[in-house]
Amino acid sequence: MLISTLQFDTSFFWHELFGPSNAFLGGLWRTVYISVIAQVLAVVIGLVVALARRSTLRIIRGVAGAYVWVLRGTPLLVQLVIVYDGLAATDIYRFQDVTVLGVTILASVQAAILTLALNESAYMSEIIRAGLAAVDVGQNEAALSVGMTPTQAMRYVVVPQAMRFVIPPLGNDFNAMMKSTSVLSVIGVPELFLITQEISSSTFHTFEIFMDAALYYLALTTIWAFIQTWLEARVDRSWGIERAQRSWWASIRERFQDPKTLGIGRRA
Amino acid sequence: MVSSSSFEASSTGGDTGLIVHAHDIHKSFGSLEVLKGVSLDVVRGEVVVLIGPSGSGKTTFLRCINHFEKPDSGAVHVNGHLIGSKLDRTGQRTEASARDVATQRAEIGFVFQHFNLFPNRTALENVMLGPIKVQKLSKEQARTLAMEQLEKVGLGNKADRYPAQLSGGQKQRVAIARSLAMNPALMLFDEPTSALDPEVIGEVLMVIRDLANEGMTMVIVSHEIGFAREVADRVAMFDDGQIVEIGTPQQLFDTPSQARTKSFLSKVL
Numbered sequence: 001m002l003i004s005t006l007q008f009d010t011s012f013f014w015h016e017l018f019g020p021s022n023a024f025l026g027g028l029w030r031t032v033y034i035s036v037i038a039q040v041l042a043v044v045i046g047l048v049v050a051l052a053r054r055s056t057l058r059i060i061r062g063v064a065g066a067y068v069w070v071l072r073g074t075p076l077l078v079q080l081v082i083v084y085d086g087l088a089a090t091d092i093y094r095f096q097d098v099t100v101l102g103v104t105i106l107a108s109v110q111a112a113i114l115t116l117a118l119n120e121s122a123y124m125s126e127i128i129r130a131g132l133a134a135v136d137v138g139q140n141e142a143a144l145s146v147g148m149t150p151t152q153a154m155r156y157v158v159v160p161q162a163m164r165f166v167i168p169p170l171g172n173d174f175n176a177m178m179k180s181t182s183v184l185s186v187i188g189v190p191e192l193f194l195i196t197q198e199i200s201s202s203t204f205h206t207f208e209i210f211m212d213a214a215l216y217y218l219a220l221t222t223i224w225a226f227i228q229t230w231l232e233a234r235v236d237r238s239w240g241i242e243r244a245q246r247s248w249w250a251s252i253r254e255r256f257q258d259p260k261t262l263g264i265g266r267r268a
Numbered sequence: 269m270v271s272s273s274s275f276e277a278s279s280t281g282g283d284t285g286l287i288v289h290a291h292d293i294h295k296s297f298g299s300l301e302v303l304k305g306v307s308l309d310v311v312r313g314e315v316v317v318l319i320g321p322s323g324s325g326k327t328t329f330l331r332c333i334n335h336f337e338k339p340d341s342g343a344v345h346v347n348g349h350l351i352g353s354k355l356d357r358t359g360q361r362t363e364a365s366a367r368d369v370a371t372q373r374a375e376i377g378f379v380f381q382h383f384n385l386f387p388n389r390t391a392l393e394n395v396m397l398g399p400i401k402v403q404k405l406s407k408e409q410a411r412t413l414a415m416e417q418l419e420k421v422g423l424g425n426k427a428d429r430y431p432a433q434l435s436g437g438q439k440q441r442v443a444i445a446r447s448l449a450m451n452p453a454l455m456l457f458d459e460p461t462s463a464l465d466p467e468v469i470g471e472v473l474m475v476i477r478d479l480a481n482e483g484m485t486m487v488i489v490s491h492e493i494g495f496a497r498e499v500a501d502r503v504a505m506f507d508d509g510q511i512v513e514i515g516t517p518q519q520l521f522d523t524p525s526q527a528r529t530k531s532f533l534s535k536v537l
Contacts, residue, residue, distance in 0.1 A: 240430020
């Protein structure tokens with residue numbers, strides 16, 4: 001067989017795919033929770049930064065603008081090394097393992113979540129800023145007209161509506177973030193990529209184990225695609241917009257179609 | 269900048285019956301002078317309709333009344349309050365904070381040309397939001413109040429519909445109910461029927477007519493001359509940033525004194 005001449009260990013491949021080792025599952029799990037926590041923090045920080053960029057005070061706008069400029073303008077990899085190794089090397093801050101409620105969070109994992117959240121928050125702030133700008137100014141005025149303060153109008157009227165415009169690009173970013181967790185391996189976070197590398201160097205089944213890893217990354221992003229579709233439909237429903245009834249399969253298939261046939265790339 | 273007129277002094281003594289007292293309002297956008305000294309008094313229960321060509325300043329003037337636009341000079345009093353201004357502890361006039369302006373706006377209803385309903389909330393929730401967040405009513409109190417207002421505009425049976433599921437006329441009636449729920453002393457309408465299909469204009473005008481009959485004080489920017497004739501106590505003709513003529517509908521429509529009023533009416537009637 002062709003496969004055997006390529007020295008592809010089929011049984012190793014299937015075994016690790018359907019019965020992964022605990023180490024492999026641990027790496028997968030870390031990839032998932034680091035991504036999710038970092039993304040949630042990024043949305044919160046990003047919202048604050050986006051609001052700061054709309055401030056009437058020039059100094060606040062300036063600080064927020066500089067924040068985005070620096071974090072978007074430097075590589076995640078460089079930021080990671082600065083936060084984890086750089087701060088420790090200059091004795092500014094050294095991450096330590098902490099145990100909360102019996103669960104130990106590794107120093108490298110803390111640094112990873114912090115850096116990913118900060119890095120992603122710069123992108124999120126731009127996405128949220130665009131979402132806020134997409135809400136019609138009449139919505140803000142309508143809120144003010146019933147006596148709301150500008151802060152109330154933002155909180156109860158504008159921000160909730162902006163979320164509808166934010167979810168599609170947010171989903172795009174989260175997809176990218178789950179994959180970019182693989183760079184966390186440089187500061188020693190035992191996530192999916194680093195674990196895969198370790199298995200590879202101890203078994204020499206490099207092709208097989210990385211194919212397994214690729215399939216698991218693909219599974220994560222696919223599951224996220226499902227969740228995103230569900231979220232978008234849910235938000236549409238909360239606006240009284242009922243999407244045409246489609247099977248779950250049709251809604252997923254739509255994602256793989258030529259973008260030109262979909263709304264996002266459509267030109268009138 | 270802000271003149272403290274004799275009105276201010278007298279209004280503290282008692283009810284003058286003046287709901288709107290706008291004096292010599294000037295407003296420019298960049299180099300374009302949109303309002304060139306507009307004054308208007310509206311007494312309690314009065315309905316004043318503002319007419320005039322596009323760009324003549326009607327809408328900008330309306331937006332100055334509830335401080336959506338800040339006049340460059342002149343003063344607007346609503347219900348005795350100098351809009352956008354407050355007295356500090358030493359009795360000095362200072363610029364009102366955003367919170368103070370919000371409190372002043374709460375007693376001024378504003379109905380928009382494009383409704384501006386909150387699309388992510390049902391008709392009922394649209395009406396409830398102000399009472400809950402501004403008047404701090406409980407959900408139950410706000411729900412009862414909102415249902416009353418929706419019944420009043422004939423939409424009690426659409427309470428659970430979202431704006432996307434309502435016709436233009438229904439949306440505008442919900443928007444009116446949303447303003448009424450705040451129990452305003454004054455209602456401002458900015459071309460409330462201009463974005464509507466002809467067949468639903470009538471239902472919105474009927475709601476406004478009912479309000480007039482109940483004695484609601486209203487300032488309405490409108491191109492509906494027939495409606496203005498029927499519902500207005502006075503009609504003000506705007507042109508080039510000024511009120512060029514003001515009077516009863518009969519005076520203004522039947523025997524206009526100004527050439528500009530005549531030429532405008534000849535085009536719209």
